[in-house]
Amino acid sequence: MKSIFVYKNIKPTSKDLENGLGETFPIWKSFEDFTKKNYPDATCEWNFSGEKFGWSYRIKDNKRILIYLLPRDKFFKTAFVFGQKATNQIMESDISESIKTELKLAKQHAEGRGIRIEIKDQSNFEDIQKLIKIKISN
Known part of the structure; x- marks a missing residue:
């Protein structure tokens, strides 16, 4: 599944994003604000x-992506790439087992393991904040 914004020559605006994400738009904004507050x-x-x-x-x-936010129709995905040190930190944390399992199963690349997490409601909110903090600190 790809972005709801597919035209190269039309960069999404905040209004486009709000319309596309619907009820999940405030969650997107909170992850953006949380990341900027912590970094x-x-x-x-x-x-x-x-x-x-x-x-x-x-x-x-200045040298790496902390978090990707991927707009979908009425929801979005967060995506992260974690190196080994961050992966170890996540595995030792109280982050949900489903995220740990996805990370364990993710293919190892030179830059680390990549995971994507669907955000349709507040259920993963605290885990995503923890992942952002781990990403920033590594």
Whole structure:
């Protein structure tokens, strides 16, 4: 499944995002605000990853992406890439077993293991905040 924003020449606006995400828009904003609060130098940008994926939103420091926010129809996904140190920290944390299992099963790449988590409600809210903090600290 790809972004709800698929036209390379039309960068999404905040209003487009709010309309597309519906009730999950405030959750998106809270993750964006939380990341910027915990890493004030973070920069945010829309990125078009090609026809297959469409537009995604990245919050990053000067050399790596802290969190990807991937807009879908009335929901979104968060995505992270964790190196080994961060992966170990997650496995030792109180983050939900389902996220740990997904991380364990994720393919190991040079930059780490990548996971995506669907956000349709507040159920993973605290876990995502913990993942953001772990990503920032590693």
